[in-house]
Amino acid sequence: MNAIDTAAERERALADVLAGRYPDERGRYGPFGGRYVPETLIPAHERLERGARRWLADAAFQAELNQELRDWVGRPTALSPAPHLSRRWGAQVWLKREDLAHTGAHKINNALGQAMLARRLGARRIVAETGAGQHGVACAAACARVGLPCTVYMGALDMERQAPNVGRMRLLGAKVVAVNSGDRTLRAAIDEALRDWVADPTGTYYLLGSAVGGHPYPYIVRELQAVIGREARAQMLERAGALPDALIACVGGGSNSIGLFHAFLGDAGVDIIGVEAGGRGAALGENAATVVYGRPGVLHGSYSLLLQDRHGQIQETHSISAGLDYPGVGPEHALLASIGRVRYETVDDGEALEAVRECCRLEGILPALESAHALAGARRWAATHAGARVLVGLSGRGDKDMPTLSQTLLAQPDEAQR
Numbered sequence: 260m261n262a263i264d265t266a267a268e269r270e271r272a273l274a275d276v277l278a279g280r281y282p283d284e285r286g287r288y289g290p291f292g293g294r295y296v297p298e299t300l301i302p303a304h305e306r307l308e309r310g311a312r313r314w315l316a317d318a319a320f321q322a323e324l325n326q327e328l329r330d331w332v333g334r335p336t337a338l339s340p341a342p343h344l345s346r347r348w349g350a351q352v353w354l355k356r357e358d359l360a361h362t363g364a365h366k367i368n369n370a371l372g373q374a375m376l377a378r379r380l381g382a383r384r385i386v387a388e389t390g391a392g393q394h395g396v397a398c399a400a401a402c403a404r405v406g407l408p409c410t411v412y413m414g415a416l417d418m419e420r421q422a423p424n425v426g427r428m429r430l431l432g433a434k435v436v437a438v439n440s441g442d443r444t445l446r447a448a449i450d451e452a453l454r455d456w457v458a459d460p461t462g463t464y465y466l467l468g469s470a471v472g473g474h475p476y477p478y479i480v481r482e483l484q485a486v487i488g489r490e491a492r493a494q495m496l497e498r499a500g501a502l503p504d505a506l507i508a509c510v511g512g513g514s515n516s517i518g519l520f521h522a523f524l525g526d527a528g529v530d531i532i533g534v535e536a537g538g539r540g541a542a543l544g545e546n547a548a549t550v551v552y553g554r555p556g557v558l559h560g561s562y563s564l565l566l567q568d569r570h571g572q573i574q575e576t577h578s579i580s581a582g583l584d585y586p587g588v589g590p591e592h593a594l595l596a597s598i599g600r601v602r603y604e605t606v607d608d609g610e611a612l613e614a615v616r617e618c619c620r621l622e623g624i625l626p627a628l629e630s631a632h633a634l635a636g637a638r639r640w641a642a643t644h645a646g647a648r649v650l651v652g653l654s655g656r657g658d659k660d661m662p663t664l665s666q667t668l669l670a671q672p673d674e675a676q677r
């Protein structure tokens with residue numbers, strides 16, 4: 260692996276990032292990325308790579324995608340000043356409102372784009388996997404819109420925990436298949452979805468939900484989510500008359516964050532911060548902060564950072580937010596961390612809950628628990644940057660988190676009285 264150790268190497272890698280040289284022809288982001296998939300899936304990944312390069316650059320495809328993003332997803336999403344959080348925290352807080360996108364989060368940008376790509380590639384059906392169910396719902400909706408049958412694999416344990424999302428997927432026409440093997444959660448569901456894809460790699464399209472996986476998935480997902488940052492950058496210039504001093508988003512697999520960050524990577528004056536789930540603390544198994552605590556290794560098709568023990572066993576993770584509860588992270592984040600362009604920090608469960616409370620009370624917005632990690636990161640940043648502008652990626656709405664919020668925030672005495 261060509262590691263990035265010296266300042267000169269970091270500078271060269273940043274220049275390559277800004278010149279759009281990643282992923283390179285081998286699907287790498289510096290030393291990270293690549294395609295570590297079973298032999299049987301190599302041709303399918305190669306076909307997908309050729310198709311993605313062609314169609315994502317095709318003017319007619321882009322025109323159709325942009326029309327659907329406008330008419331069906333509801334883009335551009337708003338950029339909201341947050342005057343009350345600004346007063347409380349002492350910095351100028353702006354929110355990029357992916358919570359207002361159709362189905363309630365940024366995930367729809369990717370699901371729609373890939374479903375449209377699948378059509379162009381001649382696929383007859385879509386398979387996907389989902390953990391908490393948010394990606395499954397976005398997939399089911401996008402497939403209904405595009406007119407392709409959709410099968411979503413979901414761990415049996417997750418189906419119990421996320422029953423409302425299972426119902427939503429079924430209403431939207433998807434077939435939800437319970438996975439009873441392995442850990443009966445996301446990991447087992449991924450295995451089943453891949454098995455399905457191997458059985459018919461030309462007729463079936465595998466729709467991956469975050470900026471992870473073997474090449475070209477991290478590239479496809481970044482390209483489809485980059486609309487967030489393009490819009491936000493133009494909106495900031497128009498509304499605030501300036502770029503933000505800092506940009507902050509939460510990082511699970513890394514799709515909403517890479518989407519927000521990408522248009523700003525060349526803006527040297529913009530401090531970019533990715534917030535990971537600090538969970539209950541720094542010990543192995545107590546968090547899902549992959550960049551902060553992880554080490555390099557291969558997971559789900561790509562070489563990146565991951566949470567593993569001394570023997571290379573993937574670790575169980577914990578976060579109060581299901582969407583951040585993943586032991587890996589997209590390879591482009593591993594590169595951005597190693598060259599120092601993006602700084603990664605943790606926010607723990609308690610800080611995220613407090614940010615939900617403040618955002619609800621002060622701005623009248625119920626943020627997703629994932630997004631609340633970014634808000635808490637912004638509050639911390641604001642404490643040392645009085646009066647500066649901070650743009651926060653509000654990746655989704657928090658309605659889905661009511662079961663967790665009922666047992667936490669609403670169970671606190673001062674809330675229960677209201």
Ligand SMILES: *Cc1c(COP(=O)(O)O)cnc(C)c1O
Pocket residue numbers: 364365366393468469470509510511512513514515516582583627629630654655656
């Ligand atoms: C899934 C999800 C995330 C985490 O996924 P990324 O790929 O890291 O963006 C963050 N926020 C919300 C609202 C989500 O649903």
